[in-house]
Amino acid sequence: MTRLDETVLGPFANEPVLELRRSPVRAGLDEALTALDSRLPLNVPVLVGESERHGEELASFDPGSPDRVVAQAAVASASEASEAVAVAERGFREWREVPALERARVLVGAAAWLRERRLELAALEVRECAKPWIEADADVCEAIDFLEYYARAAVALDSGAELVQVPGERNDMRYAPRGVTAVISPWNFPLAIPCGMTSAALATGNSVLLKPAEQSPACALMLVRALRAAGVPPTAISLLPGEGEVGAALVKHPGVQTIAFTGSQPVGLEIVRAAAEVSPGQLHIKRVIAELGGKNCVIVDADADLDEAVPAIVSSAFAYAGQKCSAAARVLVHEAIADRLIERVAGAARTLVVGQAEQLSIDVPPVIEPSAQERVERYAALAAREGRIVARAGGVPESGCFVSPTVATDLPPDSKVLNEEIFGPLLALERVAGVEAALEIVEGLPFALTGGLFARDPATVREVRRRTPVGNLYVNRGITGAKVGRQPFGGNRLSGNGTKAGGPDYLHSFVEPRAVSENTMRHGLVV
Numbered sequence: 001m002t003r004l005d006e007t008v009l010g011p012f013a014n015e016p017v018l019e020l021r022r023s024p025v026r027a028g029l030d031e032a033l034t035a036l037d038s039r040l041p042l043n044v045p046v047l048v049g050e051s052e053r054h055g056e057e058l059a060s061f062d063p064g065s066p067d068r069v070v071a072q073a074a075v076a077s078a079s080e081a082s083e084a085v086a087v088a089e090r091g092f093r094e095w096r097e098v099p100a101l102e103r104a105r106v107l108v109g110a111a112a113w114l115r116e117r118r119l120e121l122a123a124l125e126v127r128e129c130a131k132p133w134i135e136a137d138a139d140v141c142e143a144i145d146f147l148e149y150y151a152r153a154a155v156a157l158d159s160g161a162e163l164v165q166v167p168g169e170r171n172d173m174r175y176a177p178r179g180v181t182a183v184i185s186p187w188n189f190p191l192a193i194p195c196g197m198t199s200a201a202l203a204t205g206n207s208v209l210l211k212p213a214e215q216s217p218a219c220a221l222m223l224v225r226a227l228r229a230a231g232v233p234p235t236a237i238s239l240l241p242g243e244g245e246v247g248a249a250l251v252k253h254p255g256v257q258t259i260a261f262t263g264s265q266p267v268g269l270e271i272v273r274a275a276a277e278v279s280p281g282q283l284h285i286k287r288v289i290a291e292l293g294g295k296n297c298v299i300v301d302a303d304a305d306l307d308e309a310v311p312a313i314v315s316s317a318f319a320y321a322g323q324k325c326s327a328a329a330r331v332l333v334h335e336a337i338a339d340r341l342i343e344r345v346a347g348a349a350r351t352l353v354v355g356q357a358e359q360l361s362i363d364v365p366p367v368i369e370p371s372a373q374e375r376v377e378r379y380a381a382l383a384a385r386e387g388r389i390v391a392r393a394g395g396v397p398e399s400g401c402f403v404s405p406t407v408a409t410d411l412p413p414d415s416k417v418l419n420e421e422i423f424g425p426l427l428a429l430e431r432v433a434g435v436e437a438a439l440e441i442v443e444g445l446p447f448a449l450t451g452g453l454f455a456r457d458p459a460t461v462r463e464v465r466r467r468t469p470v471g472n473l474y475v476n477r478g479i480t481g482a483k484v485g486r487q488p489f490g491g492n493r494l495s496g497n498g499t500k501a502g503g504p505d506y507l508h509s510f511v512e513p514r515a516v517s518e519n520t521m522r523h524g525l526v527v
């Protein structure tokens with residue numbers, strides 16, 4: 001049977017990325033950046049329903065040139081957050097009545113809006129988050145993918161679940177939206193992550209209050225503009241820029257039913273704790289979707305193809321300056337090939353070009369802000385004291401939030417460098433007696449987001465698949481770059497509560513099931 005969503009909307013396909021090697025494409029990027037620069041700083045208002053309040057309480061800046069202010073944003077006050085919940089409750093009652101297929105069409109319209117402006121959006125990510133072009137373009141494509149994918153998935157979900165039927169009764173189960181959803185997002189995928197959580201909530205008929213990361217309010221504004229331009233009622237999507245307090249106020253509010261959070265582990269755990277408290281007037285047990293940080297390990301067996309492993313490890317560790325939640329942080333290498341791998345990874349890391357995100361020739365851009373720069377430097381100094389630094393790339397620009405990509409080895413097992421998420425361009429290499437010893441380490445970690453394996457023996461691959469607790473395991477390839485629909489993404493253990501963004505069951509977190517059983521043998525009016 002052909003699915004309704006595919007009949008009407010066509011099959012889902014990932015948005016093709018730009019071919020950056022073509023000179024007309026590159027010229028388009030330059031033009032988009034020049035046009036954007038002439039409009040800076042942008043203004044990001046608090047958007048609650050139809051109301052729009054401008055302000056300059058928060059600034060986002062270019063991490064590569066901190067003097068360049070990218071956006072001036074208003075910060076939502078406690079009373080605006082409260083007012084936004086009331087507006088979203090109204091918005092929810094309206095939006096849930098829109099048929100699923102109509103909602104899906106609106107989301108597909110928002111995807112088209114983003115697609116038409118993809119160069120402008122990528123340029124904004126280059127400036128606001130120092131995303132290199134290739135990463136910025138991939139982020140825009142992923143945002144489009146989330147809209148297209150969840151639009152279709154929500155139509156399929158709307159038809160309900162198949163139940164056992166017996167004579168005399170009719171059973172059905174439908175999925176209803178839960179209500180007001182607070183979306184709290186990080187800066188490292190400044191369009192795709194808020195878009196994924198927001199579009200999943202909207203596709204299933206919830207209303208959304210979006211609290212974006214303080215580092216990337218302008219990217220979030222573009223998402224809200226896309227959704228509203230495509231037909232999401234302003235009451236169903238509000239924008240509440242600000243720092244953590246704005247998110248915390250939404251989490252506590254009795255009128256918020258669902259919290260979709262992506263960010264660091266400490267903040268995620270605090271949200272889970274706060275959401276467990278029931279306030280007067282609250283009608284729901286709040287649901288928290290928590291997608292948190294990792295400490296991602298790549299296992300390299302003695303028979304691995306190092307020509308494949310070395311570039312994949314280097315790009316997984318250092319692309320976007322190691323600021324992807326999926327980035328490689330530790331390599332556990334079989335002692336038989338450890339010297340060769342360490343030498344080659346160190347050699348490759350030394351040649352990495354560090355520079356401004358807009359330069360197509362760079363490998364590693366700056367980190368997001370001065371505090372991140374200080375944090376990574378602190379861990380690098382600790383690695384030098386407790387172990388041995390085998391590579392540090394040179395040529396790092398002096399101003400801007402740049403950190404030299406660093407490779408460390410010989411660290412003691414209890415080193416913080418091995419056990420805490422650093423979220424920057426610092427990779428630790430460790431010798432292990434074999435795959436079994438590597439698995440013992442991986443199985444003992446509280447983090448379980450992504451992981452990798454380089455090995456040739458199918459029996460080794462089977463064993464690592466069976467025992468690795470991570471949400472996303474990548475075999476004989478890099479460990480970043482999950483694609484919507486192809487690699488549903490999300491972690492386990494303290495890295496997340498098991499939801500899979502871009503996967504077939506993600507939307508279940510945004511709905512509540514309702515089963516109805518009707519006696520069809522009743523007496524009385526014949527229908």
Ligand SMILES: NC(=O)c1ccc[n+]([C@@H]2O[C@H](COP(=O)([O-])OP(=O)(O)OC[C@H]3O[C@@H](n4cnc5c(N)ncnc54)[C@H](O)[C@@H]3O)[C@@H](O)[C@H]2O)c1
Pocket residue numbers: 184185186187188189193211212213214242243244245246247248249251262263264265267268270271291292293294324325326421423449489490491495496
């Ligand atoms: N698992 C995933 O899919 C995934 C994806 C991307 C990023 N991450 C993780 O996100 C982190 C980087 O992002 P970040 O620095 O923006 O994270 P963060 O936790 O500092 O902030 C995330 C969001 O939470 C808000 N916030 C801060 N304190 C809050 C509070 N007490 N209550 C409610 N909201 C609060 C912030 O303002 C921001 O909007 C890394 O740990 C990374 O691994 C995970």
